[in-house]
Amino acid sequence: MPTAQELIANLERLGHEFVAVIQPLADEQGIRAAQAGFLGKKGKLSEVMKELGRLPAVDRPAVGAAANAVKQRIEEQVAARLGELADAVGKLDLARTVDVTLPARPAGGGHLHILTQVRLEAVQIFAELGFVVADGPQIETDWHTFEALAIPKDHPARDMQDTFYVSDEIVLRTHTSPVQVRTMLTQAPPIRIVAPGHVYRRDDDPTHSPMFTQLEGLAVDEGLSFADLKGVLLHFVKRFFARDLAIRLRPSYFPFVEPGAEVDMQCSFCMGSGCRVCKGTGWVEIGGSGMVDPEVFAHVKIDAEKYTGFAFGMGLERMAMLRHGVNDIKYYYEGDLRFLEQF
């Protein structure tokens, strides 16, 4: 029959033996198995402790305490060893290197057309001022395109816009202004709309394309003035170019507005000091504008005494040219990825 001293000695020996057992082990599974071999229900410690019942009761607490101590030591050694292993794995993981200068995996890669981007942005800026998008057909009646806008047949102003005809009465709209007419025929003032869209003129050179994009604006209300027109255009130019650019309205003639004005803005390339883009003048033309002519109001049955209005139109190709330096209008329509992917 073993004595308490012998049992304690056995336990201590197992403690030392465990150290030797796990020292060479390098994986968690092996360590756990070794741990179970010592501390499990059928483990070596349990074997020793089976003898405990045969000891006098007075000796048992001492052996129990020794067993607990050894058990605790083993558990600590397991934890330490596992910790070491985890550290080693972590270190090994951190030793990994990847050539991060390799190309990125392609993601997205699509592009909105620059004219779409410019349109969305312009519409957004005008939306902040309460203008809502309106639209109308591109194949239009002569009446909506010209007559209702105070451009009767045989008026020299028709020379200003060489028109594509489908038939005597049907044309490709030469400007987005027929949307004004359609809007005023169906909505009562106050009105604030912007109408972006394609328009068509018989013109083809580096600065003109037979199809191009206009953005039309119209406001009709009581008490609108030329000063309001100027304020809206100035705000737009500043917001769109995100610079404190000046604008200049110059008297001009468009049959459907009076007073009519050509809109120039301070050249965004040279800030007005004169360059190739502004031909040295410091100003670039961006569109036409003016107060809605009473004759137009008469065509759409709006009381020109009670209401006034202003309208403006600008070419989005030109806005894109001025902001992004597109130097030939033909690039917009060729579907050339070398162009499209730049924006």
Next chain:
Amino acid sequence: MKVLWSWLLELCDLDKQPSPDEGARALTRGGLEIEGMTDLGAGFTGVVVVEVVAKAPHPQSDKLTLVDVITERGGAATRVVCGASNVPAPGRKVLWAQVGATLPVAGGGTITLGAKPVKGIVSPGMLCAEDELGLGDAHDGIIVLDQEDRTALGAPAQRALGIDDWMLEINAPANRGDVLGHLGVARELVAVLGGKLVLPNLELGELMAPGEPPALRVAIADAAGCPRYTARVIDGLRIGPSPRRIAQRLRSVGVRPISNLVDATNYVMFELGQPLHAFDAATLTTGTIGVSYAGDGEQLTTLDGTARTLIPGDLVIRDGSRGVALAGVMGGLDTEITARTTRVLLESASFLPVAVRRTARRLGLHSEASHRYERGVDPELAGMASARAARLLCIVGGGKVVGGLFDAYPGKRVPAAIPVRLARVQMVSGMALDPATCRDALTRLGFGVTETAGGGGPGFDVVPPSARVDVSREIDVIEEILRLVGYEQVMPSLPALRKAPGVRPADRGDLARAALEAAGASEAITYAFQSVARCLALGVAGSDRRAQPIALRNPMSADQAVMRTQLLPNLLAAVTRNQSYGRPDISLFEVGSVFLRRGEGMSERPMHELADEPLWAAGVLAGRRPNQIGPGTPWDAFDAKALALVAIRAIVGDRPVLTRPTSAIPYLHPGVAGELVLGREVVGWFGEVHPEVRKRLGVDGAAFAFELELDKLPLAPPAQMQPIPRFPGSTRDVSLLLAAELPAARVAEVIEQVAEPLVHRVRLLEDYRDAKLGDGRKSMLWSIEYRSPDRTLTDAEVDKAHEVIVGRLVDNLPAQRR
């Protein structure tokens, strides 16, 4: 219109003398945009006025002359060798290009003169002919200044030639016929800069011939068509070239000098804006000048030698009943000025703008005269212009005026006062303009202004000058006030929003664009027109509206003959273009309107109504997918399907979209094409572009495409949150052996048809084809996830649900379980 700075200055007396540049800026500010300025004398330098003091034959050549010239009175003479035959006698002035002078070279560029020997005698420079100075094509001798020329010796030749001047190109507004002459532009200059107009010399007193005035009658049939017609006779004229100054001015404004008589009428047209016509009076035999509309089919040969067939809208000038000119457009051949002309009947008239415009357009006869008449010529101008032209004719042609002005003026207007309210001026302008400012602006423009104080508050009665036919309404006057005050004086303001802006549904096109961009495609915008061949290249049946494009009556080229009926042709052409640029990997889309005739089978019918303009989206893929390293794998039809689906989902949300195989789309491969069905409606299709279509449009290699009718896609209501699953799901797989042609969509349909509430998700894990499976067979591995929102499912429940589904698959497809 081209105007000369010196000519403008002759017609006004300005408070302060501006430079040409300042003048141009002032005109632009006032509304006459100066589109360009040219220094007329910039073509050469170093050429001066000299006097010939002696001339002697060249010892080596009888074609050459040695000419001694001086640049100042009493100065030393220089000997120049000259090859011209018209070297004048001593005392006359010629133009000497000195050593170091730069002269223009035909075809561009300049040369700098040096001293060079001519047949053994060194000539320091040369005496100049017109063509050597770039002024004209005359090389029949050197320029010899007129006897009366008073240009100082040694002065730049530009001064003697009348080209020390600037030409200003004015973009005249279409409603401002009054600025199509120097006088009208001078009126603007005076208004903007301050000063007064100076009318040209109209005095005929000493130019009147004694004796009987001719018997002449002017008969106007329609006062609206011809409000005023004046005629005057000048006799004793001798035809010849114009004085250098008149010829040079005409050249500078873009008119070729013809003869002294014709040039005089053109000169006055450019000076005053009144077109004039000179008939050879000897060819007018009846003593009655008539103005009336043409008879249908009436013939008239215009002075360009073309026989014109007229219609009743054409206004004709007649000698008795014989047509002798197309009013305001062009004179007749048999009454034109010729070398034998000595007696002229001078017409100065005004005609109905619309009549002149219609005739000019119909006959394609656009002239300086018709351009002015179309824009409105002030009838009041006719008398003044007649006097001015008569005076010039007499001076340049050595004639005398016979009798007075025959003046038929049935359309005389009494100038009506336009009432203008000060409050309205202030409201429209947004400026607190006072009456004095308004009055000043209008007075500077030559308007008559009377202040009024009626019931409507203070205002003015305004009478515009007769030349301003464009001003008739209050708003016209307001514009005049505002432009004279200066648009730059208006302080910008922002209008208050009195009503909330309207609400507009999301734009389907923009939703699709954003989704396609995010999916990696790039947006193209192509022309809305195309050639007939390209439009029909997709092979759509002739009965289809898409094969009946809307044709333009006046396209710019055959490439732009018809409106597009589909987006794909131009997109496929863009693929070809990119391939030719060495960009073979392509993922392009376009969103835009196509144009379809209303009603079918009507391609031959002229269009009298609007078109249908549905919004479509289309995309094309060619080449390879993007890849991290090295070339990617080739695109296939499923990439086109993916793009179509992201565009659809961006609009309709998560509504189910079914795919049906189709072989009925002529431009898609019959075995690689699918229709996309939403609800019961086909909303688009995708697939491989038909090899024949590819070939027709020059696309290299396989291409894949989709088309969507965006208008057919209902906008999704806001997405509603579904509960997040709280209980775990359980997955069962089933492997099936099926007929190879059985579509995957059919399997999914059967699984989902079971309406088993426990089915949460169905996924295809494998689509496997191999000869080992047997002819025409394929194997598919499907995975079905089962889940309940309110409990964890037991294995038994899941197994039972799964067996039901597998049973259906086996029975209905049919399929074999593997």
